[in-house]
Amino acid sequence: MADPSLFISHTNSGSIILLLYVDDILITGSSTTLVSNFINLLQFEFSMKDLGPLHHFLGIEILPTDDGLHLSQSHYALTILERANMIDYKPMSTPLESKTKFTSNHTLLEDPSHFRGLFGALQYLTLTRPDLSYSVNYVSQFMHAPTIMHFKMVRRILRYVKGTINVGLHFTSNTTLDLFAFSDAYWAGCPTTRRSTTGYCTFLGGNLISWCAKK
Template sequence: MPTPLPLQLDRIPNQDKFFDNPSYFRSLAGKLQYLSLTRPDIQFSVNLVCQKMHEPTVSDFNLLKRILRYLKGTINMGVSLESDTNSQLRAYCDSDWAGCQDTRRFTEGFCTFLGSNLISWSAKKQDSVARSSTEAEYRTLSDTAAELEWIVGMLNSIGVKQHTAA
């Protein structure tokens, strides 16, 4: 599979048919959750599938299998650390406004780099509904800034001074 999820999630068949072995579904989803610690490219997909753990459908199980097929095709990918890189701190963030079809809550995500090394990342559905896409983006930016502030403090405590953050 070229991507861990299809582009149009709302057009997947068998969304009303429950999967007959939910404990097997939960077991696979939990293993993928653990794997997402070193594969940030699947974190959003695994998060989406894990939200269906209580009553998984056949289509949810098919999404789980799609993630596994994606992993099989990208077995050499993962987090790698390089020693010959600068120590400039950079962060990227994004959010989707009302991305959850059921609750209309938004999902936010960010990743931070020290030089070319990915050092932290997050993707999670928020507890509340944003009133606009601008509010969702600002809240995501706020969480990213808090993460950056924590990382800068940690880097300063071990003697790696940061002059600017991008």
């Protein structure tokens, strides 16, 4: 067991990888025959349905391409826009204004639950949208007392999402598994708290596998 829900088996016949989330299972392996035999064993022990090749998993859409796989959450993003009643809004080219300064000296939202719900949805969207990491994380610092201005910032992020609805992660096969990373920091950049902002992205075999942007 590699993670609480990720199981890996290596035998002389090959390798099997199983990802489990409640009653959803994703299975892959080093050969089609090995995977088929493993699924047959599971079906002998448990009542389960084989849905065939992977297309959707936990709100993530997996699209095979000529050189790999494209992962996105376009359908999920549309549901967020519908929830926010912003499906017909004009898209924005960036998620935040470059010179926007967030402060708490504005009118508080009477009911912050809608703001927090949209924020939570955007946070899940960052699973395949590293371009949203900074803006979503930046807005998160105002979760305890969101204002009308902060709500406008969330709506701007959503307008950016509308214009980039199909953006996601693209994974390609590579004969080498070189691991490398980039990082940067903005020291004491917050005008209110003087806290620094850190960001990094990690690549394996040329594919982005990990990223972060936070204070």
